[in-house]
Amino acid sequence: MPSSLLLTERNRLLCALPQHERQRLLLSGETVAMHVGEVLFEAYQPIRHLYFPLSGFISHSYHSSDRRSIELGLTGYEGMLGATVILGVDTAPANAVVKADGEALRIDIRHMQQLALTCPTLLSIIKRYLYVLLAQLMCNATCGHYHGVEHRLARWLLTVQDCVQSEHLQLTHSDLAGMLGVRRSAISIAAGLLKTRHLVQYKRGHITIINRQALERETCKCYSILKSEYARQLEHIENSE
Template sequence: MSFERTPVEPKLLLDGRPRNRLLAALPPSELEYILTELELAVIPRGSILQDYYKKQDHVFFIESGLVSLQAKTNSDDPVEVGVLGRMGMVGAPVVLGTLDAPLRAVMLIPGEALMISAASLRAAMARTPILHDLLLGYTQAITVQNSQLVLCSSRHETEQRLARWLLLAHDWLKCDLIPVTHETLSNSLTVRRPSVTVAISNLKEAGAIHTDRGCITIASRPRLERLACGCYRVIRYEYARLLEKTLIVPG
C-alpha cells in the first residue's frame, strides 16, 4: 500500500486528540504511548486496506471518510457486509490473533486514518488491558453489524435499507453532506440502480434528504430514522454500548 504518510504529533490531531472514537477513548497516558507508533495516512477512494485472505500488516483507525467491508465467493460480485468510519478500525483479524480474513475493506469515501503495524498493535494490546478490552468490544460491535446487514438484505425494502445506510454514513462521517453516487449505493445495497433511484426519490419526497450531482444531503434526520428499518437501531445500540462502557468523549 502506498499512501501519503506523516508521523503523528498531537498538533496534527483535532484538539490534540484523535478524531477516531476508539483511540479517543484511551486515557491520556495510554494514548501518548500508542501515538508514538502511529502514522497519519491520506487514503484515496478505492484504496484496499484489507484484502481477502491476505496478511494484514497494518491496522487503520479511521479519522475521516468511509470504508466498505465486503465479502464474496469465487463467482459472485462483492457484497457489502459493513460500513466503517471514525468510530471504527480496519484490521479486526489482528485483534483476534490472526493475520487474514475472508473480507476486503475498500475506501468508499476518501479520508484519513491513523495506521499502525500489526506487530506494534499486538504489543500495545499486551501492554494495555484498556486497549485490549476496547478493541475486543469493537470486534463485537462490527460482528453485530455484519450479521444484521445480512438479515437486512434479505428482509427489508430498498427504501428502508437506503435510509439505514445513510444514517450509518451520517454517524460515521459526522457530516450532513454525503458524497455518494447512485452507482455506489447500488453496489453497496446490492440492488439495481433503478431501484436506488426510486428509493432516493421517495426519501426526497418525504423531506428526509436533498440531492445534488454526486452527493446526498441529510435534510431531516428524524424523518430518515422513521423511514429506516429496525436494523439501524440494532447496530447503533451496539456501538452505543461500546461507547458507554469505554467512556468515549461524545462528539
C-alpha cells in the same frame, strides 16, 4: 494536551483510551491520508497495518465467484480496521476500500500485537469493538433478507452520515446499489421516494440529507439497535477506567 494527543480525539475508540495508552499508540503509528478507491485490505490476504480513521470512511465488502459484491459494513471515526489481529489472525476477512477521503492513524501489525499485550484498556476496547462488528454482520444479514430497499437505503444513508459527520454525501446510485446488493434501478426508485418526501436531495454523485429526523423514522429498527449497542459497549469502557 499535546497536539499529537488532540489528534486521537478524532477517533472515538482512541478517545476512550487512558492518556498513557494513547501516547503509546501515537509513538507506534503514523498519520496517513486515505483516498477514495484506495484498497487497504484484500480478502484472505495478509494484514500489514491497522487503521483508526480520523475522517473519511472505509467500506467492507465481499465479492462472490461470479463477481457480484455486497457491502458488509462501514468504518469511520467510530471504529478501526483490522481488529481481528488480536485473535491471532493476520489475514483480512473481507475487502476494505476507502469510500471518502480522510485521514487515519496507521499502526504496523507487529506493533499493535505488542501493544495489546501491555495496554489492557486497548485490548478491552478492541474485543468489544469486535463484538459490535459481529452484531453488525448478523443484523445486516437479517436486514438484507427481510427489509425493503427503501428502509435499508435510509439506514445506509444515516450510517454514512454518521461516518463522515456531514449531511453532504458523495455517493452515486451505483455505490448505493453495491452497498445494498440490489440493482441500480431499485436504488433509483427508493431514492426517488425519499426525495419526494423531502428527506433527501440528490444530483449526480451527491446526496444531501435535508431532514435527518424524518429519515430516521423511515429506516428499519436495525439502525437504532446497532447504534445503541455501540454506545453501550463504549460506555462500559469509559465507566471502567
